[in-house]
Amino acid sequence: MASAASFRDKVLARAQVQAAGVPAHPGAALNGPLDLLDFVAAHGLPVFVKPRTSSGSVFGRQIADPAALTAFLESGFAPRVPYAEYVSDLCVETFHPGRLYHVDGIAVGAQVAWSWPSQYLTPGLEIGAFAQTQVVGSFMLSRQDPLFGPLQTYARAVCAALNLPSGHTFHAEIFVHEDGSLSLCEIACRTGGGRINDTLHRAGGPNLNEWQCRLQAGMVDEAAAQAHLQALEPAQLCGWLLFPPQEGVCLRVPDFTELPGVQAAQLNIAPGEAGWARGFSGDAAGHVVMGAPDGPALARAMGAALARVQEGLVFGPAEAVLPPC
Incomplete structure (x- = not known):
């Protein structure tokens, strides 16, 4: 269908968004x-x-x-x-070095039934950081954030311009310039990668993959689905971090058992095991999902988790494996 071609081709998507009067650089x-x-x-x-x-x-x-x-x-x-x-x-x-956000959601019928904006930890398209030791992640915005409404409105306008099909999820990446204006980085007709779906669901939002399957399989009435999704309000805010894999031997891994706000944590490597070079932004040696009741508390929780990763994830020669940090 025409909408599939638009979502698969960034050049075509940009042209259609601009033709609809939605700003795009x-x-x-x-x-x-x-x-x-x-x-x-x-x-x-x-x-x-x-x-x-x-x-x-x-x-x-x-x-x-x-x-x-x-x-x-x-x-x-x-x-x-x-x-x-x-x-x-x-x-x-x-190229835009400023702040990069993403909005994730799902369409039911001819409109987006649920969506939520988040901010990436990495500024702009710092792709080079993905291949190095940079921790990748994002955190949900609160409804009180001044960009919450504009990002929601912009993402929904992009989805309308590209005719997002009913029962499909989307992941839109949006630049916010210094003057506050918004511009499309790119959009995909799929659920966001990393731990985005898990993060939104643990916050109290929908499991986007589950709802996509249910809607496309005809397991739920569209009107009922729309009413249910529109009424969903997260009970907390969450954010996620992906730990960067590195070449060499893993000497130590972070310990999150006593860290307040941890919703989920997983390690994909253990001390003594060989590391590897990161191949893409979602390539990870592990992850953690943090939760908090509001934006400032989430910022503190994310900062504590980031410090734990930076101090506790150590790679190097195999001579000595360090105790957990």
């Missing part, structure tokens, strides 16, 4: 190196290049200066399959 398809040079000539550096039909957190790259531009022109358009004929799957957009 400049972007273009890259069919070859000259298209990138033309875009830089029109908009300057930095820019951000990413696949137009797959995950930006895997292949996305910031081009910040002429040297980086030259390097990308030399190798960035090479075929992903060696010796294959090149077929471009790239697009480019202006």
Whole structure:
């Protein structure tokens, strides 16, 4: 269907959103190196290049200066399959270093029945951090946050412009500029990755994957589903952290058993086991979900969990395995 093509193609999605009068910053398809040079000539550096039909957190790259531009022109358009004929799957957009938010929800009938905005811990599209030691995560906004309403309204306008089908979830990533204006980063017709679904559900929101399955299988009446979802109000706010895997041997892992606010925690590695290089934003050595009654309390809980990860997750040579922290 037409909506599937729009959600799968970032260039097409941007064009439809702009045609509907919803603000979105400049972007273009890259069919070859000259298209990138033309875009830089029109908009300057930095820019951000990413696949137009797959995950930006895997292949996305910031081009910040002429040297980086030259390097990308030399190798960035090479075929992903060696010796294959090149077929471009790239697009480019202006780069935004400011705050990045996401809104997640589900449609019932012709409208979004439930959604909630959250803020990423990492600023802008700092994709380079995903491959290093940066902790990835986000936290739910309170209804009192001044951006709560604008983000909800903007995300629903994007979903309407792209005709989000009934019974489908969405994950919209939205930039907030210094002047407070909003602009679409990208949107997917699926549930958000990381621990987003678990976080929203533990806060008291819907399990988006469960509701998507029930609606698409015809197990629930649309009117009843819409009434139920619209009445759901989280009892608390939650946030999540993914611990970065690292190369070397795991020497120590964090201990969350005594930490207030922990809703869930899982370790994917143990002391003495070999680590690995992070391959994408959702690649993790473990996770923790924190909860609190309001925004300030959640910020404190998230800060405490982050400190526990930074102090307690240690990789290095195999000579000595350290006690838990």
